[in-house]
Amino acid sequence: MQTIKVAIAGFGSVGRATANLLLSRRGRYSQVYGADVRLVAVCGSRSGLRDENGLEADRLDNLEDALTGPDFIAASGADILIEAGPSDFRTGGPGLAYISSSLSTGRDTIVISKGALVHSGRQLRELARLSGAMLKLSGAAAAALPTIDLVHHSLKGCEVLEVEGILNATTNYLLDAMTTRGIGFDVALREAQQGGFAEADPRNDTEGWDTACKLLILANFGLGANLTMDDLNVQGIQSVTTELIEAWRREGHVPKLVGSLTHLNDTFRAEVGIRTYPLSDPFANIRGKDKAIRITTDAMGETIAIGAGKEPLATAAAALKDLEHILTARASSPLAE
Numbered sequence: 200m201q202t203i204k205v206a207i208a209g210f211g212s213v214g215r216a217t218a219n220l221l222l223s224r225r226g227r228y229s230q231v232y233g234a235d236v237r238l239v240a241v242c243g244s245r246s247g248l249r250d251e252n253g254l255e256a257d258r259l260d261n262l263e264d265a266l267t268g269p270d271f272i273a274a275s276g277a278d279i280l281i282e283a284g285p286s287d288f289r290t291g292g293p294g295l296a297y298i299s300s301s302l303s304t305g306r307d308t309i310v311i312s313k314g315a316l317v318h319s320g321r322q323l324r325e326l327a328r329l330s331g332a333m334l335k336l337s338g339a340a341a342a343a344l345p346t347i348d349l350v351h352h353s354l355k356g357c358e359v360l361e362v363e364g365i366l367n368a369t370t371n372y373l374l375d376a377m378t379t380r381g382i383g384f385d386v387a388l389r390e391a392q393q394g395g396f397a398e399a400d401p402r403n404d405t406e407g408w409d410t411a412c413k414l415l416i417l418a419n420f421g422l423g424a425n426l427t428m429d430d431l432n433v434q435g436i437q438s439v440t441t442e443l444i445e446a447w448r449r450e451g452h453v454p455k456l457v458g459s460l461t462h463l464n465d466t467f468r469a470e471v472g473i474r475t476y477p478l479s480d481p482f483a484n485i486r487g488k489d490k491a492i493r494i495t496t497d498a499m500g501e502t503i504a505i506g507a508g509k510e511p512l513a514t515a516a517a518a519l520k521d522l523e524h525i526l527t528a529r530a531s532s533p534l535a536e
């Protein structure tokens with residue numbers, strides 16, 4: 200049986216959910232892939248834990264001070280890094296150092312935070328290419344909603360002509376609440392904050408940046424584009440009024456915050472903004488915190504996926520789907536023991 204050592208950098212709600220789900224699935228990894236998957240290191244910003252024999256769930260509440268950073272992860276001997284730190288697309292965030300260090304030393308890397316992928320995507324892809332490390336990012340590209348996997352697997356070989364995505368749960372919740380219950384933006388936002396799924400500072404969601412990050416990651420890592428945030432026109436939902444919603448409703452239209460992309464003659468154009476849909480369109484019926492993507496290809500026409508999952512479990516599961524892709528690739532590699 201092959202031993203596969205996994206480390207997790209960023210140990211908040213998603214990092215912890217990922218650790219617990221991974222530990223609960225060890226039997227599956229051993230049965231399906233013949234792999235003894237061990238969690239050998241975890242760390243937050245100030246503390247961590249390491250054991251090359253594998254950490255169990257009951258030890259994960261007792262992190263030790265000063266055990267953190269890319270060198271700490273490297274010293275754990277991990278074969279695979281799962282990065283789940285905070286996201287900052289303007290600087291790359293702390294994830295950038297972890298991911299760069301991991302890829303440059305050939306460690307397969309699963310990224311959940313979006314910041315480094317948006318800020319330095321091209322450099323990270325190049326590091327992976329040079330070292331031969333696998334770079335996976337389902338957790339960063341709308342998580343429970345399959346996006347990258349759709350183009351890499353289900354639509355393989357087709358040319359993607361157009362993408363439309365409702366990619367942010369919070370803004371869909373807000374617009375849906377305003378449309379179906381007639382409440383104002385501020386009331387809907389307070390409700391979402393009290394429900395724990397809108398941040399105290401919601402601008403990353405409401406101004407469209409989170410949608411833009413996911414769209415950019417899908418474009419660059421899924422479709423081979425080379426877009427930066429400067430290439431995107433990004434508009435949010437912060438100025439949607441009840442009057443506007445009422446006017447759309449009278450026309451039989453439902454507003455959604457949509458990331459859209461067109462691909463023509465090797466040119467990609469992407470933007471984020473409000474689009475309205477007639478009730479007959481599946482996008483008009485994406486409710487609450489659900490997300491959706493519509494991909495139009497040259498040969499398979501239109502494909503729609505709709506997804507929702509309870510967080511942070513759904514994001515952890517998306518990252519561990521990537522882990523299984525890596526285990527599959529490793530099991531079929533000629534170097535597999």
Ligand SMILES: NC(=O)c1ccc[n+]([C@@H]2O[C@H](COP(=O)([O-])OP(=O)(O)OC[C@H]3O[C@@H](n4cnc5c(N)ncnc54)[C@H](OP(=O)(O)O)[C@@H]3O)[C@@H](O)[C@H]2O)c1
Nearest residue numbers: 209210211212213243244245283284285286293312510514
């Ligand atoms: N929550 C969700 O439902 C969801 C869904 C999809 C994607 N995501 C993405 O997943 C990532 C994690 O989200 P979360 O909700 O788990 O956030 P969180 O609870 O705030 O956790 C972030 C973690 O990152 C750690 N961290 C900060 N700086 C670090 C550094 N320099 N080195 C190592 N660790 C560092 C923090 O450490 P301390 O505890 O020491 O501060 C904390 O453990 C974010 O990028 C988010 O965008 C989240």
